[in-house]
Amino acid sequence: MRRILILMLLFSGAWNVAAQTGTIYGKITDLKGSPLAGANVVVLGTTTGTSTDTSGTYRLSGLKPGIYRLEISMIGYRKSITGEVELRKTPVELNFTLEETALQSKQVVVTASKYEQQLSELPVSASILSSAEITNRNVVSLDYALRYAPGVNMNMDQVSIRGSSGYSRGAGTRVLVAMDGIPLYTGDTGEIIYEIIPVTQIDRVEIIKGAASSLYGSTAIGGVINVITKSIDEKPQLYLKTYYGLYDHPSYKEWDWSGERRPFNGQTLTHSNSFGSLGYVVSFTRSENLGYRQDDYYKRYTGFIKTDYRLSRLSSLTFLGSYLGQNRGNFIYWKDSRHALQPRDIDQGQKVKSNRYMLALMYSNVLSPDFFLKLRTSYYRTRWLDETSSHDTSTTGLLEGELQSSYRIMKSLFVTSGVEAGSGKVNSNLFGKPGSFNIGVYLQTELKFSFPLRLTLGARYDFSRLDTLKGFGSFSPKAALNYALSENTSFRASVGKGFRAPTLAETFTSTTAGGIKIKPNPHLEPENSISMEIGINHRFSSFIASDIALFQNEYYHFIEPGVDPVDGLVTFRNLTRARIQGLESNFTFSLIPERLLLSANYTYLWARDIEKKTPLKYRPRHQALASLNYYSGWLEFGTDFRYWSKIEALDFELVDLGVVTDGDKRVPVYLLDFRTGYNLLSLGLPGKVFLNINNLLNYNYIEIIGNLSPIRNASLSLEFSF
Amino acid sequence: MKKLICFVFLSTILFFYGCDGGISPEAEDNRPHDAAGFGGTVSFKGSWPQGVTRTHIVAFRNPLVSAGDFNALNLAFVSDSIPFGVSGIVYSSLVNPQLQIKAGKYAYIAVAQSKTPALSLDRKDWFVAGVYYASGDTATPGTLVIPENTFVGDINITCDFNHPPQQPPGGE
Numbered sequence: 001m002r003r004i005l006i007l008m009l010l011f012s013g014a015w016n017v018a019a020q021t022g023t024i025y026g027k028i029t030d031l032k033g034s035p036l037a038g039a040n041v042v043v044l045g046t047t048t049g050t051s052t053d054t055s056g057t058y059r060l061s062g063l064k065p066g067i068y069r070l071e072i073s074m075i076g077y078r079k080s081i082t083g084e085v086e087l088r089k090t091p092v093e094l095n096f097t098l099e100e101t102a103l104q105s106k107q108v109v110v111t112a113s114k115y116e117q118q119l120s121e122l123p124v125s126a127s128i129l130s131s132a133e134i135t136n137r138n139v140v141s142l143d144y145a146l147r148y149a150p151g152v153n154m155n156m157d158q159v160s161i162r163g164s165s166g167y168s169r170g171a172g173t174r175v176l177v178a179m180d181g182i183p184l185y186t187g188d189t190g191e192i193i194y195e196i197i198p199v200t201q202i203d204r205v206e207i208i209k210g211a212a213s214s215l216y217g218s219t220a221i222g223g224v225i226n227v228i229t230k231s232i233d234e235k236p237q238l239y240l241k242t243y244y245g246l247y248d249h250p251s252y253k254e255w256d257w258s259g260e261r262r263p264f265n266g267q268t269l270t271h272s273n274s275f276g277s278l279g280y281v282v283s284f285t286r287s288e289n290l291g292y293r294q295d296d297y298y299k300r301y302t303g304f305i306k307t308d309y310r311l312s313r314l315s316s317l318t319f320l321g322s323y324l325g326q327n328r329g330n331f332i333y334w335k336d337s338r339h340a341l342q343p344r345d346i347d348q349g350q351k352v353k354s355n356r357y358m359l360a361l362m363y364s365n366v367l368s369p370d371f372f373l374k375l376r377t378s379y380y381r382t383r384w385l386d387e388t389s390s391h392d393t394s395t396t397g398l399l400e401g402e403l404q405s406s407y408r409i410m411k412s413l414f415v416t417s418g419v420e421a422g423s424g425k426v427n428s429n430l431f432g433k434p435g436s437f438n439i440g441v442y443l444q445t446e447l448k449f450s451f452p453l454r455l456t457l458g459a460r461y462d463f464s465r466l467d468t469l470k471g472f473g474s475f476s477p478k479a480a481l482n483y484a485l486s487e488n489t490s491f492r493a494s495v496g497k498g499f500r501a502p503t504l505a506e507t508f509t510s511t512t513a514g515g516i517k518i519k520p521n522p523h524l525e526p527e528n529s530i531s532m533e534i535g536i537n538h539r540f541s542s543f544i545a546s547d548i549a550l551f552q553n554e555y556y557h558f559i560e561p562g563v564d565p566v567d568g569l570v571t572f573r574n575l576t577r578a579r580i581q582g583l584e585s586n587f588t589f590s591l592i593p594e595r596l597l598l599s600a601n602y603t604y605l606w607a608r609d610i611e612k613k614t615p616l617k618y619r620p621r622h623q624a625l626a627s628l629n630y631y632s633g634w635l636e637f638g639t640d641f642r643y644w645s646k647i648e649a650l651d652f653e654l655v656d657l658g659v660v661t662d663g664d665k666r667v668p669v670y671l672l673d674f675r676t677g678y679n680l681l682s683l684g685l686p687g688k689v690f691l692n693i694n695n696l697l698n699y700n701y702i703e704i705i706g707n708l709s710p711i712r713n714a715s716l717s718l719e720f721s722f
Numbered sequence: 723m724k725k726l727i728c729f730v731f732l733s734t735i736l737f738f739y740g741c742d743g744g745i746s747p748e749a750e751d752n753r754p755h756d757a758a759g760f761g762g763t764v765s766f767k768g769s770w771p772q773g774v775t776r777t778h779i780v781a782f783r784n785p786l787v788s789a790g791d792f793n794a795l796n797l798a799f800v801s802d803s804i805p806f807g808v809s810g811i812v813y814s815s816l817v818n819p820q821l822q823i824k825a826g827k828y829a830y831i832a833v834a835q836s837k838t839p840a841l842s843l844d845r846k847d848w849f850v851a852g853v854y855y856a857s858g859d860t861a862t863p864g865t866l867v868i869p870e871n872t873f874v875g876d877i878n879i880t881c882d883f884n885h886p887p888q889q890p891p892g893g894e
Contacts, residue, residue: 251743251746252746252747254747255747257763257765257810257812258765294809294810295809335812336748337745337746337747337748338747338748339812340745340747342763342810342812345811345812345813345817348804348805348808348810348811349805349807349808349809662748665745665748666745667744667745669744670744697743698743699743699744700743700744700745700746701744701745702745708745
């Protein structure tokens with residue numbers, strides 16, 4: 001009886017729908033009249049949509065009679081929204097022509113100056129990583145995605161822009177990483193915990209190259225990475241993602257410590273919706289990786305919430321919350337090159353448990369068309385515990401706040417000013433119980449002339465104090481210009497001072513780690529830099545674009561770990577007077593318009609300690625990156641090639657001391673990644689499937705001493721959006 | 723354009739063909755071995771039993787067929803203690819042994835654990851967590867032969883706490 005009832009219900013429903021619904025159908029073509037397969041057709045204000053087939057045709061059935069607007073979109077083409085279409089019972093035919101957008105650099109907007117500007121108008125070098133570039137590579141943590149950004153290299157989890165950083169095992173960063181403008185360095189070590197950034201919620205990542213302390217203060221000595229989260233959709237949306245992957249067997253039998261292919265997997269569930277003035281997005285991710293190396297596993301849970309409350313037409317209040325809970329192994333150095341995937345005996349079983357959360361409240365108000373105000377405050381709490389014999393632990397709270405105003409005094413003069421302050425407190429057996437305080441005020445003006453020149457002048461003063469130590473101030477001015485030589489060519493130049501205050505970890509650490517004794521240094525001073533750059537951006541045609549920059553950075557009082565000759569203990573000291581010069585060139589080619597895109601980058605770095613006349617550690621002299629992407633209807637393919645030359649210098653003292661056996665082993669690096677994706681809309685499912693193979697050639701290399709980087713691994717990921 | 727794509731593709735193939743595989747293990751021959759010994763890996767599966775105070779790799783000259791075979795004269799090698807709770811280690815009998823092994827033939831290689839506060843040689847105070855088996859034969863403990871001035875590798879032992887091996891006679 002139940003089956004009959006169900007059949008009756010189904011039948012009556014089908015009849016009902018057939019009787020009361022209509023159809024919109026048509027064909028999508030490009031300007032040449034060629035059909036476009038895989039174009040998305042969505043009925044605005046609903047969740048109904050479809051895609052065109054190989055002949056470029058689409059059909060939207062089951063629509064109730066009414067008035068509709070359709071949105072047609074496709075990668076590489078300008079989005080098109082139709083006028084209102086009245087649908088009755090008879091089918092309606094709607095054909096569209098999409099216009100190619102070719103290279104879209106002019107549309108890209110960045111917030112390098114704390115307000116939105118077009119990329120081509122910036123007076124400094126910048127790169128953008130889009131949401132698609134992150135998702136398509138099945139990136140599980142932002143630091144992996146940064147490896148594909150031009151001019152950026154990662155030394156394990158420490159980011160370096162144009163050679164700004166070496167590797168100091170998490171103590172301090174010379175690049176300010178922020179999420180929607182909120183700094184994400186921890187209060188104790190000053191490191192960036194990338195895992196707390198929800199990768200599926202990233203709209204874009206803006207990478208500003210060169211010292212930006214005149215606007216962002218300490219830690220922006222090498223540049224700024226600002227993660228912009230997605231805006232909240234007005235329609236209810238559910239997003240699901242799951243992936244499963246395996247590491248291949250290592251290249252050598254000696255390295256196959258487990259005898260099995262090590263798996264990794266993850267799941268993400270996101271929901272967003274809006275009710276009147278309130279919009280929200282909630283996301284939860286679980287991920288697990290058993291690790292290609294022994295004791296290099298992790299299991300983590302991340303949560304993210306964002307709410308946006310529109311107080312009025314011109315003001316809003318945004319709340320951000322991000323959480324990370326993680327249990328992971330702690331691989332420090334390999335045992336030796338014959339056991340490159342196993343830790344030293346002394347480090348066996350190392351594991352760390354951590355809980356971190358960040359809460360932020362942001363208020364923005366457009367007081368007039370020429371004046372807007374932003375106020376933000378955030379609290380970032382981190383706690384970690386080394387669960388092995390040392391039982392090292394640290395709990396930190398970091399409170400930050402910023403008030404920013406932007407005022408267009410006249411058509412040609414725009415002023416941004418603000419005040420930013422932070423206070424931190426640490427409780428740790430490694431660092432003691434010190435506190436920290438910093439405050440900075442800044443002012444930046446942008447002058448627009450009648451001829452196409454933009455001149456930016458700015459300065460910031462910072463005062464920092466660590467616990468009871470004497471505080472220090474730093475003044476960071478900057479001057480920059482952007483001159484549009486023609487519609488397709490712009491020239492830029494900048495000079496500015498950068499600085500970085502020492503972190504609590506660099507100043508107060510007292511421990512024995514991996515057989516090395518580290519002692520505190522309360523006499524540490526801030527490190528400074530002078531950063532200079534000239535660059536030119538030129539579009540040869542709609543399909544070829546280039547950007548070339550020459551830069552020089554002078555560093556003073558560089559903070560680096562070193563051995564104190566008096567007692568032989570390791571300590572952080574203002575050791576180095578360094579110079580980094582180089583060239584960065586980027587080219588983008590549309591080989592087959594809107595189908596085959598090639599981007600290529602080459603960076604040359606000459607990074608030297610000019611007193612010792614030795615190369616700086618972990619700065620490869622040559623670095624190249626090439627990405628080839630092919631789109632064809634439902635299918636897409638992509639491949640990335642990365643090369644960097646053999647690192648000239650690393651921590652040789654660890655080899656000499658016998659801490660890292662075979663630690664001087666390093667090679668030039670050739671990495672090839674491959675990916676392919678398929679849009680399941682062709683099957684009527686609102687999702688995509690991706691296959692990613694990273695390190696396809698199973699090339700064995702290091703980023704830091706005694707740590708073999710990930711071997712070949714493959715993953716399959718599925719994502720659905722309802 | 724097709725020619726350009728073909729050129730880029732072929733260049734890429736040739737480029738990668740010219741690359742080696744990157745970092746490789748240092749040859750065993752390049753490492754100093756002036757003494758006979760053996761080494762390999764010990765991997766642990768499952769949760770470690772609570773209360774274990776020491777874990778060692780041990781080697782006996784003769785098979786343990788009776789409780790009496792567990793004696794100091796039959797015992798030929800005792801490794802340094804393995805840290806509690808590890809998931810695996812790489813070991814060498816040449817590194818910090820508590821009892822150094824010599825060239826010879828050994829009938830029983832195992833990972834033994836004890837819960838006593840002080841070191842004991844009483845068979846009842848020890849239980850075997852894992853045994854070395856040769857060539858996948860898990861029925862009979864593997865025999866280790868160490869020639870003079872030779873280091874024998876690949877003596878790998880798996881300790882599955884959920885499925886412990888058959889215990890030699892004389893235990894609890």
